[in-house]
Amino acid sequence: xxxxxxxxxxxxxxxxxxxxxxxxxxxxxxxxxxxxxxxxxxxxxxxxxxxxxxxxxxxxxxxxxxxxxxxxxx
Numbered sequence: 001x002x003x004x005x006x007x008x009x010x011x012x013x014x015x016x017x018x019x020x021x022x023x024x025x026x027x028x029x030x031x032x033x034x035x036x037x038x039x040x041x042x043x044x045x046x047x048x049x050x051x052x053x054x055x056x057x058x059x060x061x062x063x064x065x066x067x068x069x070x071x072x073x074x
Contacts, residue, residue, distance in 0.1 A: 006041065013039040013048055021073075028069030032058075 018036045021029065033055040040049045054066055 006043075009041050009045065010039050013041055017050060024069075024073045026069045026073055028065045029073060032056075032062075032066060034066060034070075 014036050017039065021034060021036065024030060035053050035055070036050060037053050038051040040051075042048070050070075052066075052070070054063060058066070
Protein backbone atom coordinates (compact mmCIF):
# COMPACT_ATOMS: atom_id res chain seq x y z
CA UNK A 1 0.00 0.00 0.00
CA UNK A 2 1.41 3.37 -0.90
CA UNK A 3 2.42 5.70 1.92
CA UNK A 4 0.12 8.47 0.75
CA UNK A 5 -2.96 6.23 0.78
CA UNK A 6 -2.14 4.90 4.22
CA UNK A 7 -1.74 8.43 5.58
CA UNK A 8 -5.14 9.40 4.15
CA UNK A 9 -6.72 6.35 5.78
CA UNK A 10 -5.02 7.16 9.10
CA UNK A 11 -6.36 10.72 8.95
CA UNK A 12 -9.87 9.56 8.08
CA UNK A 13 -9.93 7.05 10.94
CA UNK A 14 -8.74 9.78 13.32
CA UNK A 15 -11.54 12.13 12.18
CA UNK A 16 -14.19 9.42 12.35
CA UNK A 17 -13.21 8.35 15.87
CA UNK A 18 -13.13 11.96 17.06
CA UNK A 19 -16.67 12.44 15.73
CA UNK A 20 -17.89 9.19 17.29
CA UNK A 21 -16.35 10.12 20.64
CA UNK A 22 -18.83 13.01 20.99
CA UNK A 23 -21.81 10.65 21.13
CA UNK A 24 -20.40 8.27 23.78
CA UNK A 25 -22.48 8.37 26.95
CA UNK A 26 -20.00 6.61 29.24
CA UNK A 27 -19.31 8.98 32.17
CA UNK A 28 -15.62 8.02 32.16
CA UNK A 29 -15.41 9.66 28.73
CA UNK A 30 -18.22 12.21 28.65
CA UNK A 31 -16.99 14.08 31.76
CA UNK A 32 -13.50 14.68 30.33
CA UNK A 33 -12.14 16.51 27.32
CA UNK A 34 -10.46 13.78 25.27
CA UNK A 35 -8.70 14.36 21.97
CA UNK A 36 -7.82 11.66 19.43
CA UNK A 37 -4.35 12.75 18.38
CA UNK A 38 -3.32 10.04 15.92
CA UNK A 39 -4.26 6.66 14.47
CA UNK A 40 -1.99 4.13 12.85
CA UNK A 41 -3.75 1.53 10.75
CA UNK A 42 -2.07 -1.77 9.94
CA UNK A 43 -1.18 -2.61 6.34
CA UNK A 44 -4.14 -4.95 5.94
CA UNK A 45 -6.50 -2.38 7.57
CA UNK A 46 -7.49 -4.93 10.20
CA UNK A 47 -6.12 -3.15 13.26
CA UNK A 48 -5.64 0.43 14.34
CA UNK A 49 -3.55 1.85 17.15
CA UNK A 50 -5.24 4.95 18.54
CA UNK A 51 -3.42 7.68 20.45
CA UNK A 52 -5.36 10.10 22.64
CA UNK A 53 -4.78 12.86 25.15
CA UNK A 54 -6.76 14.05 28.14
CA UNK A 55 -6.83 17.77 28.84
CA UNK A 56 -5.75 19.04 32.22
CA UNK A 57 -3.40 17.23 34.55
CA UNK A 58 -4.83 13.74 34.92
CA UNK A 59 -3.12 11.25 37.19
CA UNK A 60 -2.41 7.64 36.24
CA UNK A 61 -5.64 6.34 37.79
CA UNK A 62 -7.69 8.82 35.77
CA UNK A 63 -5.96 7.86 32.53
CA UNK A 64 -6.61 4.16 33.24
CA UNK A 65 -10.30 4.91 33.74
CA UNK A 66 -10.43 6.78 30.43
CA UNK A 67 -8.74 3.82 28.70
CA UNK A 68 -11.31 1.44 30.21
CA UNK A 69 -14.11 3.72 29.03
CA UNK A 70 -12.69 3.87 25.50
CA UNK A 71 -12.29 0.08 25.34
CA UNK A 72 -15.83 -0.32 26.63
CA UNK A 73 -17.14 2.11 24.02
CA UNK A 74 -15.33 0.31 21.21
